[in-house]
Amino acid sequence: MIVAEQKPLAEIRQMIKGHRKVLLVGCGSCVTVCFAGGAKEVGILASSLRLAAQIDGDDLEVTEETVLRQCEPEFVETLRRKVEDADIVVSLACGVGPQTMVEAFPNARIVPGLNTKFFGRVLGPGVWTETCAGCGNCILHLTGGICPVARCSKSLLNGPCGGSVGGKCEVSPDIKCVWQEIYDHLAVQGKAENLAEIIEEKDWSTAGHGGPRTITRKDLQI
Amino acid sequence: MSFEPEIIGFCCQYCAFAAADLAGAMRLQYPPNVKIVLIPCTGRIDIIHLLRAFEDGADGVFVAGCLEGNCHFLEGNIWAKKRVIYTKGILDEIGVGGDRLEMYNMSAAMGQRFAEVATEMTERIRALGPNPARKHKKIEAAEVAVEA
Incomplete structure (x- = not known):
């Protein structure tokens, strides 16, 4: 929401x-x-x-x-x-x-x-957290269903930076390192080796830096 | 003429309302400034109920529920406490003042405590003076009376 x-x-x-x-x-x-x-x-x-x-x-x-x-x-x-x-x-x-x-x-x-x-979700009663950045080019299938674009302070795409300590982000001890979460999640699934694959540079042209974005569906137009 | 505050007490039927009843049965004296509103549980209280009481001219409002851990609905009084704290912040922001609102806890057997709460709240509000949101309403009423 x-x-x-x-x-x-x-x-x-x-x-x-x-x-x-x-x-x-x-x-x-x-x-x-x-x-x-x-x-x-x-x-x-x-x-x-x-x-x-x-x-x-x-x-x-x-x-x-x-x-x-x-x-x-x-x-x-x-x-x-x-x-x-x-x-x-x-x-x-x-x-x-x-x-x-x-x-x-x-x-x-x-x-x-x-x-x-x-864009976020409910963490618990009275707490909401940012979960999607609306970047227009979803890569959740590459990251265990956890979004590093929205949830990594640096939006890194290939593993954590040096500021990841004890599962926490260097920006704040209240922020979990999303790359730790991605690793833990994939490890539980036995798919941690997926992380060896390098995620190519992301196409950011869909992320709204080129002006307001519009979607057109001709079948729905009157 | 000295200021006599109007105070609304939202009282849970399982405790504070029964305590008020007991205070009466015990012939305990407490200020008549408190008007009691019976509620099924303090968990029923919402922010808007508290604000509306002030909007309609109450000088002070209190919510009285069961002792913590003894809520008939388990944790209605805990929810009420949180809402009262939150509403105090809103009242401060508005300029009415969060001190005019309070949460109390008591059991049905605490008639004496109810009388104390009614006295304590009345004295507190008397010291704070009238609800500042009421002053213009009062002036209007006075003008109408003069015109009549």
């Missing part, structure tokens, strides 16, 4: 300053699962904004909405009347959400309520 976290309340308040009718729009997908921008978090933010406005004596009207997927125009379209009625919209979605909203409602003022962090 795409993992995000809410911006500090002070930053959100700064963005909506001078606007009276605020519409908060959550997203029912990734950011609901990572407790950053679902209906529940929209409610908590709305309540926080109202309380803060009451303290300052500001006249603030907060409306709450959550759509199933804020990254798709069809879902965002259902908000049209509410967006038109609002002075400003705070999107609690990943960075795709506000941009979909801007596209749909070019006259509306849309601001982000979240900081989008990474």
Whole structure:
């Protein structure tokens, strides 16, 4: 999933300053699962904004909405009347959400309520970790299903660097050396010898360094 | 006129609510500022319930659950404790102040303790003064009264 976290309340308040009718729009997908921008978090933010406005004596009207997927125009379209009625919209979605909203409602003022962090998974309750770098050219079949692009601090492709000590990365003792994990995993499978094969230099042209990436499927186009 | 705080106590039916009942049966004196909300377990408490209480004008809020290790649903009170700590942070960020929120643990037999908690919380909130988010609401109410 795409993992995000809410911006500090002070930053959100700064963005909506001078606007009276605020519409908060959550997203029912990734950011609901990572407790950053679902209906529940929209409610908590709305309540926080109202309380803060009451303290300052500001006249603030907060409306709450959550759509199933804020990254798709069809879902965002259902908000049209509410967006038109609002002075400003705070999107609690990943960075795709506000941009979909801007596209749909070019006259509306849309601001982000979240900081989008990474593609990740749940390590345990309340903990998420980066797991995929979205490099556009997957090599998991070569690395025991564990991604060194996302999970090695240097994105090394052929074994650990000299900073791997006791299974930990030199960057932080909280980071596991992913190459140790890859080795351990393949060793359990009896396939550690796979690591003797050199992974050729990776084609990074798919990794987004050449501008925004687009996928086109002619069979799906209307 | 001296400030009389309004305090909401979210009380678990298996312990604190029964303790409050016992305090009454024992004829113990405690401040009448505490309004009790019966909940099935403190694990039912969510951040939004606590914020809404402040939004609707409470000066202080407490959550009272079973003694740790004695939750009827095993660990509802542990979850509640974590949520109360997290919400204290939100209240600090908002400017209401995390000190206005507290978590207590007691058994159904601790009527005396409930009276102490009610007194302690009332004194704490009295010292902190009114919920800052309420001041403008009060002014509005006063204006309406004058106009009427």
